[in-house]
Amino acid sequence: MARQSGTKEVTKTSLLEAGACIMVTKGYNNTGIQEVLEATGVPKGSFYYYFDSKEDFATQIIDHFDTAQTEKLKLFLEDRKLNPLERLKAYCNAGRKALKENQCRNGCLVGNLSQEMSDQSEVLRAKLEEVLSRWRGRFAQCIKEGQDAKLISSKFDHNMMAEFFQSGWHGAIMRAKTTKNTVPLDAFMTLMFDSVLKP
Amino acid sequence: MARQSGTKEVTKTSLLEAGACIMVTKGYNNTGIQEVLEATGVPKGSFYYYFDSKEDFATQIIDHFDTAQTEKLKLFLEDRKLNPLERLKAYCNAGRKALKENQCRNGCLVGNLSQEMSDQSEVLRAKLEEVLSRWRGRFAQCIKEGQDAKLISSKFDHNMMAEFFQSGWHGAIMRAKTTKNTVPLDAFMTLMFDSVLKP
Numbered sequence: 001m002a003r004q005s006g007t008k009e010v011t012k013t014s015l016l017e018a019g020a021c022i023m024v025t026k027g028y029n030n031t032g033i034q035e036v037l038e039a040t041g042v043p044k045g046s047f048y049y050y051f052d053s054k055e056d057f058a059t060q061i062i063d064h065f066d067t068a069q070t071e072k073l074k075l076f077l078e079d080r081k082l083n084p085l086e087r088l089k090a091y092c093n094a095g096r097k098a099l100k101e102n103q104c105r106n107g108c109l110v111g112n113l114s115q116e117m118s119d120q121s122e123v124l125r126a127k128l129e130e131v132l133s134r135w136r137g138r139f140a141q142c143i144k145e146g147q148d149a150k151l152i153s154s155k156f157d158h159n160m161m162a163e164f165f166q167s168g169w170h171g172a173i174m175r176a177k178t179t180k181n182t183v184p185l186d187a188f189m190t191l192m193f194d195s196v197l198k199p
Numbered sequence: 200m201a202r203q204s205g206t207k208e209v210t211k212t213s214l215l216e217a218g219a220c221i222m223v224t225k226g227y228n229n230t231g232i233q234e235v236l237e238a239t240g241v242p243k244g245s246f247y248y249y250f251d252s253k254e255d256f257a258t259q260i261i262d263h264f265d266t267a268q269t270e271k272l273k274l275f276l277e278d279r280k281l282n283p284l285e286r287l288k289a290y291c292n293a294g295r296k297a298l299k300e301n302q303c304r305n306g307c308l309v310g311n312l313s314q315e316m317s318d319q320s321e322v323l324r325a326k327l328e329e330v331l332s333r334w335r336g337r338f339a340q341c342i343k344e345g346q347d348a349k350l351i352s353s354k355f356d357h358n359m360m361a362e363f364f365q366s367g368w369h370g371a372i373m374r375a376k377t378t379k380n381t382v383p384l385d386a387f388m389t390l391m392f393d394s395v396l397k398p
Contacts, residue, residue: 023228027315105318111373115314116226116291118376119304129377156390163374163386169369175309175362177317178328187362193356195395 002109010108012050014040019057027116028058028124058113059127065109066131073135077142084146088139089193092169104176111170123143136166143197152197166194211249213239215263218256223308226315227257227323258326264308265330269338272334276341283345287338288392292366295384302374310369335365342396351396364391 003097018039023031033054037044051057078093098106106112106151110131117124140162146152175184217238221229232253236243250256269300275290298306305311316323339361345351351360367387374383 025318027226027228029226030319048223098277107314112314114377115311115373117304118379119224120226120229125377125379129379130378132374153394155394160386163383164367164390167370167383167387168367169368169370169372170373171368174314174369174373175331175366180314180317180323180324180328180332183264184362184366187359188366190359191363191395195354196390 008050011040011042013045013064015042015047015050015057015063019061020065020109022063023053023058024106024112027115028054029116029120032158055123057119057123058117058124062110062113062127062131064123066134069110069135070138073138077138083194084142084149084153085197088146088165088197089189092141092185092189096189097172099173099176099185100176100182104180104182106168107173107177111173115174124176132166136162139165146197150199153199161196164196168192202288207249210239210241210245212263214241214249215248215260218260219264222260222309223259223305224342227253227312227316228315228319232256254320254322257320257323259314261309261312261323261326261330265333266336268309269337272337272360276337282350283341283348284350284392284396286341287345287396288388291384291388291391294368295381295388298375299381300363303379305383306372306376307369310372314373327383331365338364343394345354349398352398360395363395367391 013112014037019031019036027081033047036042036057037047043129051060056141059175062091073091076094079090082090110128113124114128114132118128119125136159138157138194143152143161143165144158147154147158172184172188176182202359214235217229218235219272221238232243232246236246246256247273250259257314268381272290272294273294277287277391278286278289281289289397301357313327313331317327335358341359342351342360342364346357370381371387375381
């Protein structure tokens with residue numbers, strides 16, 4: 001039984017990861033279940049054993065991506081070897097590096113889906129907002145710590161700054177996909193760190 | 200002949216406007232030509248008289264949208280009754296009002312398509328970049344005038360500030376679609392006008 005449920009877990013994970021991989025490039029509407037099945041070698045019947053619908057599949061892909069992304073956020077934003085300002089910079093530098101290595105393709109799965117699906121599926125919009133709101137809370141906490149340590153300007157509320165940081169970062173990633181260079185990310189980092197966050 | 204070409208122009212414009220209307224909500228991939236034909240009552244053969252393909256249709260939709268948006272940008276950013284800083288604020292206030300009246304739905308057609316299509320069509324990516332780059336130039340010009348008038352900080356290059364302004368604004372619109380409120384736009388405007396642009 002343990003072995004069987006282990007295999008099931010592997011199958012489900014491979015569907016989620018193949019789905020995320022295709023969806024981050026092609027979007028929700030342009031991703032076919034058939035394509036995911038072909039990429040994983042999983043039969044159609046099995047897909048519907050794990051997922052009620054394509055919408056349910058995308059919801060679980062977002063959760064799966066959230067788990068990995070939350071680990072990444074913790075790694076950077078709770079790194080006690082760095083001060084809060086350095087942590088935010090390290091997060092941006094890592095994102096910039098990853099995007100550059102990927103020729104500024106794809107961007108962020110959650111950003112992409114929030115742009116595409118917020119008006120098309122209330123289920124996905126609510127899930128995306130839940131995830132983005134939690135991520136923003138982590139930025140807000142880090143900014144608050146920076147404010148308390150007098151490393152970040154206290155002129156504005158940390159939650160508002162986190163909202164600005166998050167939407168600006170997602171906007172810069174979106175722009176970089178279209179410019180196909182890191183200029184928008186560089187502008188974001190310069191103005192964010194040398195102006196907005198500066199005490 | 201004049202009358203015939205006038206009718207043709209009307210038909211083409213109605214296809215472009217119906218296409219823009221559907222595409223801004225559903226995205227490129229989820230918009231069917233059939234749906235556009237049904238919305239306009241234009242027969243399929245006529246569609247292919249005006250457009251070579253769906254990609255060509257989207258390219259011309261972007262051009263059509265660009266014409267209207269450029270008029271709007273001129274209206275706000277070249278309004279000599281206001282100083283350059285007030286012009287940027289008026290532009291943002293109008294965008295915020297329009298988004299709010301539309302229950303934070305749809306957002307910007309060009310922003311949506313750049314998120315969805317930049318990795319899926321080099322033709323559309325290049326067109327979107329051409330348009331966005333031109334719009335950014337208008338923001339840069341207004342920021343430069345504000346810097347010259349000592350109303351906007353000259354600490355950073357006006358082109359970099361325009362890039363930050365544009366990507367931050369698009370990011371805030373994208374976030375507002377998911378939060379379904381104007382909080383991301385409010386955070387953008389507060390931090391942009393009370394911090395980044397402040398002399």
